[in-house]
Amino acid sequence: MNDTLVLMEGIDKRFPGVQALKGCQFNLQRGEVHALVGENGAGKSTLMKILAGIYQVDGGTITFKGEQVTIPNPHTAQTMGISMVHQELNLMSHLTAAQNIFIGREPTKSFLIDENTQNNKTKEIFELMNLNLDPTMRVSKMTVAKQQMVEIAKALSFNADVLIFDEPSGALTDVETAELFRIIRQLKAEGTGIIYITHRMEELKEISDRITVLRDGLYVNTVNTRETSINEIINMMVGRVIYESSPEIPEERSQEIVLEVKNLSRGNELKDVSFQLMKGEILGFAGLIGAGRTETARAIFGADPVDSGEVFINGKPVHIKRPSDAVAHDIAYLSEDRKRYGLCLSLDLKTNIVLPIYQKLSSVLGWVKDKRAYTISKNIVDQLSIRTPSLEQKAKNLSGGNQQKVVVGKWLAKDADILIFDEPTRGIDVGAKQEIYSLLNELAAQGKSIIMISSELPEIIRMSHRVIVMCEGRVTGNLDYSEATQENIMKFATMRNGGNAKKSAQPS
Amino acid sequence: MKANSSTQQKKTGADTIQRLMAFGALIILFVVFSLASPYFFTLSNVIGILVSTAVNGLLAIGVTFIIISGGIDLSVGTVMTLSAVMAAVTVRNWGMPNIFGVLAAVLTGTFAGAVNGLMVSKLKLPPFIATLGMLNVARGLSLVITDLSPIYFPLETGWNRIAMGSVLGTIIPGFDIPNGVLIMFGSALVAGLILSKTVIGRYAFAIGSNEEAARLSGLNIVLWKTAIYAVGGLFVGIGGVIIAARLNSAQPALGLGYELDAIAAAVIGGVSLSGGEGNILGTIIGAFIISTLTNGLRILSVPQEWQIVVTGLIILSAVYLDILRKKASAN
Numbered sequence: 024m025n026d027t028l029v030l031m032e033g034i035d036k037r038f039p040g041v042q043a044l045k046g047c048q049f050n051l052q053r054g055e056v057h058a059l060v061g062e063n064g065a066g067k068s069t070l071m072k073i074l075a076g077i078y079q080v081d082g083g084t085i086t087f088k089g090e091q092v093t094i095p096n097p098h099t100a101q102t103m104g105i106s107m108v109h110q111e112l113n114l115m116s117h118l119t120a121a122q123n124i125f126i127g128r129e130p131t132k133s134f135l136i137d138e139n140t141q142n143n144k145t146k147e148i149f150e151l152m153n154l155n156l157d158p159t160m161r162v163s164k165m166t167v168a169k170q171q172m173v174e175i176a177k178a179l180s181f182n183a184d185v186l187i188f189d190e191p192s193g194a195l196t197d198v199e200t201a202e203l204f205r206i207i208r209q210l211k212a213e214g215t216g217i218i219y220i221t222h223r224m225e226e227l228k229e230i231s232d233r234i235t236v237l238r239d240g241l242y243v244n245t246v247n248t249r250e251t252s253i254n255e256i257i258n259m260m261v262g263r264v265i266y267e268s269s270p271e272i273p274e275e276r277s278q279e280i281v282l283e284v285k286n287l288s289r290g291n292e293l294k295d296v297s298f299q300l301m302k303g304e305i306l307g308f309a310g311l312i313g314a315g316r317t318e319t320a321r322a323i324f325g326a327d328p329v330d331s332g333e334v335f336i337n338g339k340p341v342h343i344k345r346p347s348d349a350v351a352h353d354i355a356y357l358s359e360d361r362k363r364y365g366l367c368l369s370l371d372l373k374t375n376i377v378l379p380i381y382q383k384l385s386s387v388l389g390w391v392k393d394k395r396a397y398t399i400s401k402n403i404v405d406q407l408s409i410r411t412p413s414l415e416q417k418a419k420n421l422s423g424g425n426q427q428k429v430v431v432g433k434w435l436a437k438d439a440d441i442l443i444f445d446e447p448t449r450g451i452d453v454g455a456k457q458e459i460y461s462l463l464n465e466l467a468a469q470g471k472s473i474i475m476i477s478s479e480l481p482e483i484i485r486m487s488h489r490v491i492v493m494c495e496g497r498v499t500g501n502l503d504y505s506e507a508t509q510e511n512i513m514k515f516a517t518m519r520n521g522g523n524a525k526k527s528a529q530p531s
Numbered sequence: 532m533k534a535n536s537s538t539q540q541k542k543t544g545a546d547t548i549q550r551l552m553a554f555g556a557l558i559i560l561f562v563v564f565s566l567a568s569p570y571f572f573t574l575s576n577v578i579g580i581l582v583s584t585a586v587n588g589l590l591a592i593g594v595t596f597i598i599i600s601g602g603i604d605l606s607v608g609t610v611m612t613l614s615a616v617m618a619a620v621t622v623r624n625w626g627m628p629n630i631f632g633v634l635a636a637v638l639t640g641t642f643a644g645a646v647n648g649l650m651v652s653k654l655k656l657p658p659f660i661a662t663l664g665m666l667n668v669a670r671g672l673s674l675v676i677t678d679l680s681p682i683y684f685p686l687e688t689g690w691n692r693i694a695m696g697s698v699l700g701t702i703i704p705g706f707d708i709p710n711g712v713l714i715m716f717g718s719a720l721v722a723g724l725i726l727s728k729t730v731i732g733r734y735a736f737a738i739g740s741n742e743e744a745a746r747l748s749g750l751n752i753v754l755w756k757t758a759i760y761a762v763g764g765l766f767v768g769i770g771g772v773i774i775a776a777r778l779n780s781a782q783p784a785l786g787l788g789y790e791l792d793a794i795a796a797a798v799i800g801g802v803s804l805s806g807g808e809g810n811i812l813g814t815i816i817g818a819f820i821i822s823t824l825t826n827g828l829r830i831l832s833v834p835q836e837w838q839i840v841v842t843g844l845i846i847l848s849a850v851y852l853d854i855l856r857k858k859a860s861a862n
């Protein structure tokens with residue numbers, strides 16, 4: 024009895040202009056969690072999409088349970104027992120959770136879909152996951168995190184032998200990630216082989232048994248997690264040493280209020296949200312999913328209407344009804360769901376980056392100054408080390424992390440005064456994360472004011488001058504960097520039914 | 532949990548409002564026209580409206596499937612004509628019984644739909660272009676087959692009675708609703724069932740909602756898109772039967788412009804042109820709104836060219852109202 028589930032050898036894969044994989048190898052045993060790491064664009068997703076039947080290899084062999092196989096399409100992969108949670112959300116937004124999970128294998132009764140069975144089965148899966156979600160809820164009404172949980176539920180519902188998670192924790196907060204790890208451990212004990220792609224180094228130690236490192240489409244090494252340090256892994260990934268940036272809190276902190284939000288309210292999502300943002304400040308926004316952080320940002324940016332509340336910029340009341348108003352007030356917003364709101368997927372890289380400044384780049388008659396567009400986007404690409412064969416590459420052909428960098432770059436090019444970053448480093452590799460952190464520090468030093476929403480507490484703690492904590496649509500805490508410890512933030516983040524919003528709304 | 536169930540209520544609430552809205556518009560039209568003219572709300576005129584809705588209603592049902600799946604079908608009008616021609620050829624030229632004529636029409640519609648589907652899914656032609664091509668091919672074929680002149684059904688075949696006879700009238704005397712109307716309602720019922728309760732309908736929504744996600748979920752997109760277009764074509768084929776029966780002939784030059792009325796009916800009924808949303812009931816109400824309007828304006832002796840203008844305005848306001856409704860339900 025052989026315990027090897029999957030063996031991939033000598034895998035080659037070319038895309039137009041890119042050799043995504045060159046002679047890669049990978050193996051997966053029963054009952055192990057095998058992490059796959061590497062920089063953005065290293066080829067992790069591509070390797071796994073080959074295993075899931077989405078791409079075909081140009082060279083190399085795949086052995087599954089001892090037999091050499093070809094996997095021509097996703098359906099075959101599913102019937103073989105391979106299921107995958109993709110890096111990007113892949114849900115049909117008009118359908119309900121249950122309809123999404125059972126798409127392609129609906130239970131039927133005399134030709135008609137048996138919605139009841141489908142909903143009940145979904146409910147069972149959700150219960151296994153400790154997930155409180157209505158199977159009949161439309162996916163478009165859910166937050167990104169909930170949608171991700173639906174994706175995970177869908178992957179689980181196949182009872183597959185091989186489960187691939189491509190950066191599943193990207194959209195999740197710590198609580199949900201912990202739940203995901205519990206499920207993974209349970210599946211592992213049952214003998215499932217699990218492949219786990221992540222950019223969060225701390226997760227490697229927590230969940231994985233072995234780690235395979237890719238770099239630039241090449242196989243670097245496979246190591247046992249227990250015998251290897253995180254630094255060694257990072258070295259294998261990037262081939263150089265990375266310096267961690269620490270928070271750069273200026274000695275003299277500006278008391279100049281750039282943005283003031285007073286009593287922003289909308290239904291159950293936002294309740295009397297008030298806070299102030301100082302000039303040159305990085306203001307972290309922490310909280311669990313559904314805490315209302317994204318909702319606050321969208322409301323300020325004019326993407327969603329509010330029931331009541333006021334916004335002041337530089338002391339003057341402003342009425343921001345739509346995003347273009349916000350942009351006119353030099354506010355930039357990087358959304359958390361890049362695919363839906365952040366990128367024009369079928370446009371090229373260059374156009375995406377200069378999109379917010381197109382008007383500036385065009386002459387009176389609307390003629391676009393292509394050269395300027397080129398230099399600006401070239402700068403951004405270099406600054407963020409976006410890995411792409413050319414500036415003309417379509418956004419949809421970039422790796423997930425590089426897409427995220429494009430969204431960040433787009434707002435950097437805009438040169439706004441108030442920048443709202445919603446999960447800016449989601450899906451970005453360790454090296455590039457550091458680059459984004461130093462960029463944020465630099466921007467703050469230049470006097471720009473930054474709101475950074477993040478579900479990664481270490482990131483919040485490392486970067487923020489001040490931290491606003493939200494819970495259930497309320498501001499429950501306002502902590503200076505010296506008080507912003509993991510425990511403190513979690514205490515406020517779980518302060519249900521109010522807390523003292525009034526007191527904490529004042530800057531300390 | 533509580534929050535979930537209230538969202539659920541909100542969702543169904545918005546759906547109901549939309550149907551009520553289209554239905555309300557229909558009622559208002561009826562009231563206004565009844566007040567404006569004594570000839571409007573009479574049994575014979577209402578039956579006239581029903582009859583004139585039948586063909587457009589069937590085409591609109593067909594196109595609804597396709598728009599929900601994220602596509603468009605410009606060929607429904609001329610494919611309907613080709614179906615009618617094939618029925619006439621079968622019954623008159625080949626002397627076969629009516630049932631074979633019906634079959635010929637339905638098969639023609641289904642086949643044309645399947646070809647559209649294959650062009651869109653397998654050859655990856657944009658639906659607009661693929662079905663524009665089919666529009667011309669079908670129109671040309673009708674003209675070639677008939678040699679440019681109409682084919683009339685011999686009276687003794689009784690073809691005419693398929694749509695214009697009244698089975699209901701013989702059962703309930705005085706209740707002479709023509710068969711064509713019943714066929715449309717029956718088709719709508721079946722179509723509604725297919726769309727909301729079977730996998731093919733589910734996949735139409737899935738593909739229209741996010742084709743890539745559907746593909747990654749393991750759906751065979753080529754197969755299902757072809758099937759969806761074929762089902763749409765089937766109803767178009769039935770439309771061909773009805774029009775041939777109403778005119779007791781196959782008119783090869785007919786059919787251009789019908790596709791726009793069908794698409795308009797679907798859109799008025801709340802089918803989203805970006806795919807993933809819509810239902811048959813709405814589409815049928817949309818078809819009724821169009822024919823009620825045409826009928827009412829004609830009774831009021833509004834010149835035909837103005838009728839066209841009004842129909843255009845109605846389409847625009849229906850879509851705008853739908854956008855307002857979506858905004859309202861999003862909050």
Ligand SMILES: Nc1ncnc2c1ncn2[C@@H]1O[C@H](COP(=O)(O)OP(=O)(O)OP(=O)(O)O)[C@@H](O)[C@H]1O
Pocket residue numbers: 038039041042043061062063064065066067068069070110410411419420421422423424425450452
């Ligand atoms: N469909 C495609 N067409 C063209 N190029 C592609 C396509 N998919 C991936 N690539 C390229 O292949 C390379 C590997 O991409 P891949 O998505 O596997 O990276 P990754 O390791 O998953 O990165 P990330 O951490 O950013 O998700 C990248 O250079 C990417 O631009």
Ligand SMILES: [Mg+2]
Pocket residue numbers: 067068069110189422423424
């Ligand atoms: Mg990836």
